[in-house]
Every structure is written in C-alpha cells, then in structure tokens.
Amino acid sequence: ETGVTQSPTHLIKTRGQQVTLRCSSQSGHNTVSWYQQALGQGPQFIFQYYREEENGRGNFPPRFSGLQFPNYSSELNVNALELDDSALYLCASSRAASGGLADTQYFGPGTRLTVL
C-alpha cells in the first residue's frame, strides 16, 4: 500500500464523452504526476502538478487537462474521448522541495478506462 488512491478503479465510456479521474496523494506529498499506460506498453507521461500549478506536460493534446487542489489531490479530465484513449491511467505522488527535484514517486493502483 502506497497511500495513493485512485477512483474509479474501472470505467467504461463511449466515444465523444468526457471523463474525470481522481487521485488522492500520499500525506505530505505536494507533487502529482499522471501517466497513460496502453496495454503491453510502458507508461507515458501526461503532465505533472506541483503546488496546484502545471509543472511539465508530455505529448498529449489539450483535451487532456488536469487540476490539483489545495489538499494536493488531483483530477485528470479527458474530453471528446477517442477509442485510443482506452488505457490504464496512473497517478503518482511525490514530495518536492521548493524549486527542487522530487523524491521517489508512489503510484496509485490506476484507473482502467475503456472507450467503446
């Protein structure tokens, strides 16, 4: 158990719909990263939030957006879902000193999204 939780665990949507995935960070962590893992592949970085601000973004279109709240929990929103968005979505929390590199990342169990 890492102390990082994600909800829901599984989700089925249809093309064109919107989805919100949630992540609750481990206590004391101020940084959240989101990753997309397609079947049989390694995770791909979507974006990272540090103290409620986006702090880096991977090669994902703007329909992937996020939020980090004052309690450092986070949401990933995906609009206009496409079939290729079907994947395991992982969040990872860590603690970063001001302006510095973060410590080890602790991963949540993931949300399995299926787009039909």
Next chain:
Amino acid sequence: KNEVEQSPQNLTAQEGEFITINCSYSVGISALHWLQQHPGGGIVSLFMLSSGKKKHGRLIATINIQEKHSSLHITASHPRDSAVYICAVRSEETSGSRLTFGEGTQLTVNP
C-alpha cells in the same frame, strides 16, 4: 528509438535461478528507477538510483552513468517474483519528477 530500452522483453526462469534485466538510456539523467508492476496494474517502486549499487533483500540494482546502463538482478528467484519490471529515468533536462519509462520486461518464474 526510445529514450529508454529494456532487455529482454520477456524472460522465463526456473525457481532459484539468478535473473538479470537490463536497461539502457540515451539522455542525461538525474535518477533512474526500477519499478515492479503486477497484473491489475499496481506499480511499486523498487529502487531509485543515481550512482553505484543498491540492494534490498534478493534484489540488487546497479547503474553505470558513463555507459548509460543499469541492471536489475534477482537472486534465488521465486514464482512470486513474476511481474513486469520497468526501468524509468528522470531526465536532468526536465523540471520536477517527470519519468520516461521503458517498455517493461515480463518475468515469469516457474516452480
């Protein structure tokens, strides 16, 4: 070419065997992670390395910064070690703790 390459992609071993999984990367890094992923998706961080060698139980991780190469070794392997092992690097060029992942190595240990 991926920034992080792992070999082998798949590995089958008999219980008790010594196992090595390799990771090569092409960028300057500030840290390298070895992660374990079980069926169902949960990822556990095994090691974070920036130099040298670390050991935890039957697991040993080494890194050679000059050669841009890391290895994960499992001694006296056991069926419960069966999982996907993933190498991930934190580039020194990016801020924060963004990780770039390899494709993973599927390890199966048979009794």
